[in-house]
Amino acid sequence: MLKEDRRENMEKEREILEKLKKYREMDLKYVDGRILGSMCTKPHPISKKIVEMFLETNLGDPGLFPGTKNLEEEVIKMIGEMLHNKNPFGYIISGGTEANITAMRVVKKMSREKGRKEVNIFIPETAHFSFEKAREMMDLNYIVVPLDKKYTMDVKYIKDYIEDNVEKGIDGIVAIAGSTELGTIDNIPEISKVAKEHNIYIHVDAAFGGFVIPFLEDRYRLEGYNYHFDFSVDNVISITVDPHKMGLAPIPAGGIVFRDSSFKRYLDVETPYLTESYQATLIGTRSGIGVATTWGIMKLLGYEGYRKIVSQCMENTYYLVKRMKEYSFEKAIDPVLNIVAIRDEDPVGTSLILRKMGWYLSTCRCVDALRVVVMPHITKEHIDRFIETLAQCKKY
């Protein structure tokens, strides 16, 4: 390329990057500490170098990228180990939504194989809206399970429902380990007893809790909740666990892990023109970035690294509750994970006022409360500033 052309090109590139910078400056930044309602955070710094290294990879055609495919198998093994599964099968995919849809694909296929006309699935009121997308797409029939006083699934309701509807085949139970709104954990060992008796598939949505609970020290574990949620519990067949939440991986990095590879056949679709004859993931072309960054961050942090991050988040969670008390702001429940629900008579109204003041948090539906997710980017200074702002805003 001529020197002149090269110079022109560089000038054009510089202008384009300048323009992009203007758009990026319109975005909020996690480090400013005003993003209080997100379950994502600033990715671990090592991510940048890994993204650059794996930019062109495509796990949609794994025969071309065997190294990246090997990494995915290793990452699933690492996450499987974290979830007490020595023989895991799964994928690092676009996010928790795709992971939950994938689990529901398997439940539906297994139900069809049993010759059932209807796919009946117990689902908690606290279920993430991704299950609504799955229901619509696959015509699933949900039996919504009410919550008990701890905002977890009422297991007695499941038992009674099955006894009162013996003719109705139940294909699955969705349980949550770290609910979106309150971070509560359903009593999965209790649910497992019912599932085992009736041979029912349990899918655990640990999109958020999957990278918190395994690292949660005893001092942060509350009486009255059962923290066992993984493959150590019978009938747990699949788990959603997202590296791009508390795993500190960049987006997109969701995870779906199955008890073993025997469930792959329910997902496989023939792929005539690819380097592999079958493809199980919902998304076809998919970058290897999520796999590689998750592998790198898990190797770098290890158990101890994640434990420290989770403990820091829990310390800041308890600090927020302490500061709230000084202004008589009430918590809706004792924090189970790093999520705080601040009672409010008009949570939507208050959150809109706070947003105008530059603070982004969300609200709960299951209880009238503001919702703060105390992610690793939130510091005590941010919490101090937030509480002062909330106090001002409540004066009106």
Ligand SMILES: CC1=C(O)/C(=C\N=C/Cc2ccc(O)cc2)C(COP(=O)(O)O)=CN1
């Ligand atoms: C229990 C559960 C979730 O809390 C969840 C998402 N949750 C929160 C997603 C979120 C992330 C950042 C943000 O600023 C706002 C919202 C999903 C879907 O995960 P996703 O497809 O990766 O968004 C599934 N289950």
